Amino acid sequence: MSSPARKRAKKQADVDEVEFFKGISKVPYKPDAGPSDVLCYKHYNPAEVIHGKTMADWLRFSVCYWHTFRGVGLDPFGGPTITRHWDDGSESIENAKRRLRAAFEFLSKLGVKYWTFHDRDLAPEGADLEETNRNLDEITDLAKELMEKHGIKLLWNTCNLFAHPRFMNGAATNPDAHVVAYAAAQVKKGLEIGKKLGAENFVFWGGREGFQSLLNTDVLAELTHAANFFKMAVDYKEKIGFQGQLLIEPKPKEPTRHQYDYDAMTVVGFLKHFGLSDHFKINVEPNHTMLAGHSYEHDVVMASKFGMLGSVDSNTGSPDLGWDTDQFPMDVKNATLVMKAVIEQDGIAPGGLNFDAKVRRESTCLEDMFIAHIGAMDTFARGLRAAVKLIEGGVMKMMIADRYSSFKNGIGAKIAKGNATFEECEEYIKKAGEPKQISGQQEKYECVLNHYV
Known part of the structure; x- marks a missing residue:
């Protein structure tokens, strides 16, 4: 091996050996731990068999990349409060790779087997679509290596079709066909990446698929264009042999005044009307359900009863605030009602419970990242136990x-x-x-x- 090659190999080995969460070991199961011992699972025991499946199989926990590794503590009224020592704040490939390595150390120490991401969370956008896709290829090459190394799978990936200014009027429902075509090209790449990484699902979240005013909106045209967009996705999924389940995630409002995928029943009606119900299921986020004026478990139950519950973005909100706060779920009763629906449909695979949640902007230390996920996982483990007792009791x-x-x-x-x-x-x-x-x-x-x- 030449001297430059040796230097590169040593540099890479040094990168591989970096420990990002020093002082935090793999989270243990300690059912007898005291109240102040919060870096352990007191209720979640993944190998424990309950009601015919292991806890890990019932719960299928997943960590989201965007909040956990791209969140900086922003809210509508204040700037960043959270910095991570591995992240220099740049959109460089080097920083993206470092961030990804930190993420997989976190996933491994937390003991979860799944993760999720948006394409633009993972890799920086380039000067054009070709450069953007090359960046995504390079970063997902590393992701594939890390997934194999740590034994972690991709629950689902999705495309960010809402943040860039080009999508200010929507993506699949945009009044400009040029933008719709761009969104289609982005989803094409997203499906290819999903196949590459063995994603078990692919999610569509219509962040700006809606309207601010009916005065300038042709509702039927936009809904028809969205349906045709989804049909293109189905066709391309089948063409490339991607085996993942396609999911649509409802939300009633925010950022648009009204979003077309208002709630679970709205999505069911849309899919039935346009002949897409055999190809899609629903990814329910309870925080969104609450924004629609429903109870926490409402959309989970409604989607399940129609055979359309595919996955759950496990978070919660503060109803007194009235906006999407993406908090970690800590209410055992809410978790019990969700798990009751999951048990009654005999599980949620190939979907899971993805923590689409972020630590509060005041929770700034590294331990808080672990504590938040541990607490939420224990909450759902308790919910699972309670739901099993409720069902088996039969009362x-x-x-x-x-x-x-x-x-x-x-x-x-x-x-x-x-x-x-x-x-x-x-x-x-x-x-x-x-x-x-x-x-x-x-x-x-x-x-x-x-x-x-």
Whole structure:
């Protein structure tokens, strides 16, 4: 080996040996740890079998790259508060590679098996599409090496079709066909990268797919263009043999005044109308669900009941603020209701629970990155245990069955099967008279849930 080659090899070896999170070891499982011991799992035991699967298989935790490794503590009212010693703040390839190495050390020490990213989080944008794609190729070459080294898989990747000024009026729904074509070219590359890295899913989040005013918007044209865009994605996915599941992530507003993928049922209706429901499922983010005015678990349950729940971006928000805060989920009751839906559909694979969440801009030390993820993972582990007890106990299931028991026979059975007529219903009422009042017993159901949580 020549002298320059030796120097390059030594430099690379030195880079490989850098420890970014000194003093923090692989997070252990310590169920008897005290309240102040927060760098350990007290409830999440990945190998433990519960209700027929391991915890790791039920939960399929994933860390998002954008908040965890690109977040700097920005909010709508203040500048950056968070700096990381490995990140010089530049958009250089060298900095991108260093950041990626830090990320995989974090993933390995945290003990998760999946990660997610936007294309522009990972690699800097170049002077044109060709240079941008070359940058992405170079960085994903390293990502592939690190994934193999650490035994970590890609839950999903996605394309950032909202941050660049070119997308100020949307991407797939943009009124300018030139922009729609650019977005299509970017997604083409994204699908290729997904295949390259073995992504188990690919997500579409319409960050600016909506409108600020109906006065200048042709709604049907934009929705039709979006549907055709998704059809192109399906065609190209099949052409290149990408095996990942395609997902759409709903959000009601922000940054646009109204976004077309308002909530789970809006997306289901869109997919059914345009004949796309066989090709897509839904990636639910509960923080977005709350922005739509629904309860935390609402979109998870609705998507699941229609066979459309593909994955969950596990975060939460502050309803009193009214905007998307992307906080780590720490409410066990919320986690229980999500996991109840996941268990009832026998798991969420090939999707998972991706922590699309960021530490608060006041939480600035490296330990906070670990503590936030550990706390959220323990919360969902507790939610899983509670949901299993709730389901296996069968009390609530029997209560619900009793509440709907009138549909088991007679006129109720005919209504349930779709065989009843208005005439038959009228004849039944003439004989049976006024219905008796039946209590909904909401408080009883809440007490039953609290028993298990």
